[in-house]
Structures are given as C-alpha cells and as structure tokens.
Amino acid sequence: MFNRSSRRALLLGLPIALAATGVAAGLFSRGVPDDVDFSLERKTDAGLYIAAISPVDQAAAVGPMHSWTVALTDAGGKPVEAAAITVDGGMPQHGHGLPTAPAVTQALGQGRFLIEGMKFNMPGWWEIDLSIDGPMGADTITFNLVL
Ligand SMILES: [Cu+2]
Missing domain, CATH: 1.20.5 (Single alpha-helices involved in coiled-coils or other helix-helix interfaces)
Known part of the structure; x- marks a missing residue:
C-alpha cells in the first residue's frame, strides 16, 4: 500500500x-494552429505566381469525388496559360496523404486549370499542395481547409 x-x-x-x-x-x-492561412487565393511560396483554387460545383465536402479549378497568374496578375501543375496533400494532424491521386487534366484557358479526382475522406484540417512549373520558374503553394 x-x-x-x-x-x-x-x-x-x-x-x-x-x-x-x-x-x-x-x-x-x-486545434488548428492560429497561424494557418485559410485563404484560397495567395502568392506562391517564392512569390513567382498568384494561385487561386475553388471547387467546381459546390463547397468542398467530405465524401464525394469532385473537381477544383486553379487560376494562375504571374506576380503582376497576367494569366499564365501554360504550366505543369502537380497536386498533393493530406491531413497534417493525421500524418496521411490524400486518399486519391488528383491531377490537372486540362488547361481551361485564361490561366485556369482543371483538377480532377479530388476526394476528402474524413473531417478535419486538409492541405492541398500545388507544385507549379511555369514560365517564371518552379514554385509551390499549400492551401488549407477545414471540413
Ligand atoms: Cu485524417
């Protein structure tokens, strides 16, 4: 005792x-850290581009496969017509990536690109990482959202 x-x-x-x-x-x-930036339109990490993403049909939700568009301009706001963009992401608090392998499938013109195959399979804090290789060089950006 x-x-x-x-x-x-x-x-x-x-x-x-x-x-x-x-x-x-x-x-x-x-808790999501206070300094996480949830804006969906921002300068890329090295400041070479301005990227904006938005879901195509409705607000992003947990469950269905859906598409996003990326609007890409140079730092001066001129649309970038041709760029190689790869998509990655995951949940930083869970240590796992995206459940699918979304990809840019077409250039829509005027600096807009279509991402198909995006899916979020659980609620929480998600990151969407874009790697952009375009006329100004290579740059990256991470967008954040909470579902
Ligand atoms: Cu998770």
Missing part, C-alpha cells in the same frame, strides 16, 4: 496528468 507521502503525491499528480493529456489532445488532434 501507499505510505502517506506517496498517496499525497498520487492525489496531486492525477489532476496534473489529466490536464496534460487534455492539452496534448488539443494540440495534436483538434
């Missing part, structure tokens, strides 16, 4: 352990 002092340590330690567990759960599974 516990002597008096170790029982006291146990009684004091239990709430602290519970509080620490709660904080860890909040950090690692629920």
Whole structure:
C-alpha cells in the first residue's frame, strides 16, 4: 500500500496528468494552429505566381469525388496559360496523404486549370499542395481547409 507521502503525491499528480493529456489532445488532434492561412487565393511560396483554387460545383465536402479549378497568374496578375501543375496533400494532424491521386487534366484557358479526382475522406484540417512549373520558374503553394 501507499505510505502517506506517496498517496499525497498520487492525489496531486492525477489532476496534473489529466490536464496534460487534455492539452496534448488539443494540440495534436483538434486545434488548428492560429497561424494557418485559410485563404484560397495567395502568392506562391517564392512569390513567382498568384494561385487561386475553388471547387467546381459546390463547397468542398467530405465524401464525394469532385473537381477544383486553379487560376494562375504571374506576380503582376497576367494569366499564365501554360504550366505543369502537380497536386498533393493530406491531413497534417493525421500524418496521411490524400486518399486519391488528383491531377490537372486540362488547361481551361485564361490561366485556369482543371483538377480532377479530388476526394476528402474524413473531417478535419486538409492541405492541398500545388507544385507549379511555369514560365517564371518552379514554385509551390499549400492551401488549407477545414471540413
Ligand atoms: Cu485524417
């Protein structure tokens, strides 16, 4: 059995352990960091392009396969007509990628490109990563959304 002092340590330690567990759960599974940028139109990481993404039909939702468009301009706002764009992504808090392999399937003109095969299979914080290789050079951007 516990002597008096170790029982006291146990009684004091239990709430602290519970509080620490709660904080860890909040950090690692629920809360999205305050500095995450959720704008869907932004400069790319090196500032070579401005990229905007939007779902084609309706707001992005968990479940169905759907498409997005990317609108790409140079830093001055002139549409980029030809670029090789690859799509990746995943859930940073879960350590997994996208459940599908979405890809740009056509250039729609005026700097717009179609991404097909996007699917989100669970609620939470998702990243959509674009790698862009165009006339200004190669650049990347990560968009964030919470579903
Ligand atoms: Cu997940």
